Amino acid sequence: MENVIEIKNLNKKYEDFSLNGITLDIPKGSIVGLIGENGAGKSTLISSILGIIKSSYDDLKIFGLDFKTDEINIKKDIAVIFDQTHYNEEFTPNFIGKILSRVYSNWDQKTYLKYLTRFKLPMKKKIKKFSRGMKMKLEFAIAFSHNAKLLILDEATSGLDPIVRDEILSIIREYTEDEDHTVLMSSHITSDLDKISDYIAYIHEGKLLFMKPYDELREEYGIIHAGKELLDSLNKDDIVGYVKEAYNYTILVKNRSLIQSVFKDLEMTRPTVEEIMLFHVKGGCERW
Numbered sequence: 001m002e003n004v005i006e007i008k009n010l011n012k013k014y015e016d017f018s019l020n021g022i023t024l025d026i027p028k029g030s031i032v033g034l035i036g037e038n039g040a041g042k043s044t045l046i047s048s049i050l051g052i053i054k055s056s057y058d059d060l061k062i063f064g065l066d067f068k069t070d071e072i073n074i075k076k077d078i079a080v081i082f083d084q085t086h087y088n089e090e091f092t093p094n095f096i097g098k099i100l101s102r103v104y105s106n107w108d109q110k111t112y113l114k115y116l117t118r119f120k121l122p123m124k125k126k127i128k129k130f131s132r133g134m135k136m137k138l139e140f141a142i143a144f145s146h147n148a149k150l151l152i153l154d155e156a157t158s159g160l161d162p163i164v165r166d167e168i169l170s171i172i173r174e175y176t177e178d179e180d181h182t183v184l185m186s187s188h189i190t191s192d193l194d195k196i197s198d199y200i201a202y203i204h205e206g207k208l209l210f211m212k213p214y215d216e217l218r219e220e221y222g223i224i225h226a227g228k229e230l231l232d233s234l235n236k237d238d239i240v241g242y243v244k245e246a247y248n249y250t251i252l253v254k255n256r257s258l259i260q261s262v263f264k265d266l267e268m269t270r271p272t273v274e275e276i277m278l279f280h281v282k283g284g285c286e287r288w
């Protein structure tokens with residue numbers, strides 16, 4: 001499988017935090033959801049990949065090109081959307097189009113106008129008068145108008161209402177219908193990632209815990225509601241974490257099919273991304 005991003009042993013050290021030995025491949029044509037608690041290192045990783053902050057690594061390739069020698073070429077094909085617009089709020093979409101047509105050699109003004117119309121964004125209104133949803137849609141219109149092959153979103157959908165978020169998820173899905181298009185997306189709204197991710201990459205305290213296909217995750221893990229007796233009879237290595245509720249335990253297990261083959265009548269549900277994250281972080285505890 002072709003990879004759009006290949007990172008080998010990326011490290012970044014701050015005084016009180018370090019990203020440690022991140023090795024990660026992002027497959028072409030996929031949507032990769034990047035998860036992790038506050039301060040886990042998601043933004044630091046994204047900024048490192050983009051060269052916004054300086055990090056060390058054994059290898060960083062994007063589109064098969066070496067980031068150290070081809071940064072400028074690589075960046076032409078990347079669009080990044082953060083949780084805030086980085087355009088001057090005095091600008092209008094009309095003016096931004098004019099500027100960007102000079103910045104990007106592959107700027108497509110027709111496509112830009114098409115998206116502005118589709119998103120109902122007024123050409124001549126200053127961005128400062130836009131709602132947050134409108135600002136994010138403008139970012140997407142821009143990203144899609146210079147034919148970016150890699151879209152990186154860092155908390156881009158936070159603070160948006162469910163309807164706008166849903167619309168944005170549809171736009172992202174539509175974007176990846178072209179198999180040359182890839183998305184790396186960090187979000188705390190894990191239900192959004194449940195809806196669209198092909199892979200989940202999980203960063204915890206500066207380390208990559210795993211990067212796995214979403215379907216495999218749902219296949220591998222299971223949620224069990226049971227009593228202490230069952231908790232005690234499970235193989236300890238299969239228990240990712242558990243929570244004691246009023247009358248029983250909620251347990252996140254690995255090796256779901258193996259457990260099911262031993263405990264045939266046991267009811268197991270498939271966990272959401274949020275449950276996988278919570279149980280990994282909290283381990284075994286009385287309650288969250």
Ligand SMILES: Nc1ncnc2c1ncn2[C@@H]1O[C@H](COP(=O)(O)OP(=O)(O)OP(=O)(O)O)[C@@H](O)[C@H]1O
Pocket residue numbers: 014015016017036037038039040041042043044045
């Ligand atoms: N410029 C900086 N100088 C020192 N420490 C920093 C700097 N930028 C980030 N950090 C620290 O690095 C750690 C990781 O931050 P980062 O923003 O990457 O986490 P995150 O996973 O994106 O968190 P969140 O979900 O809250 O956005 C934090 O402890 C933060 O304080």
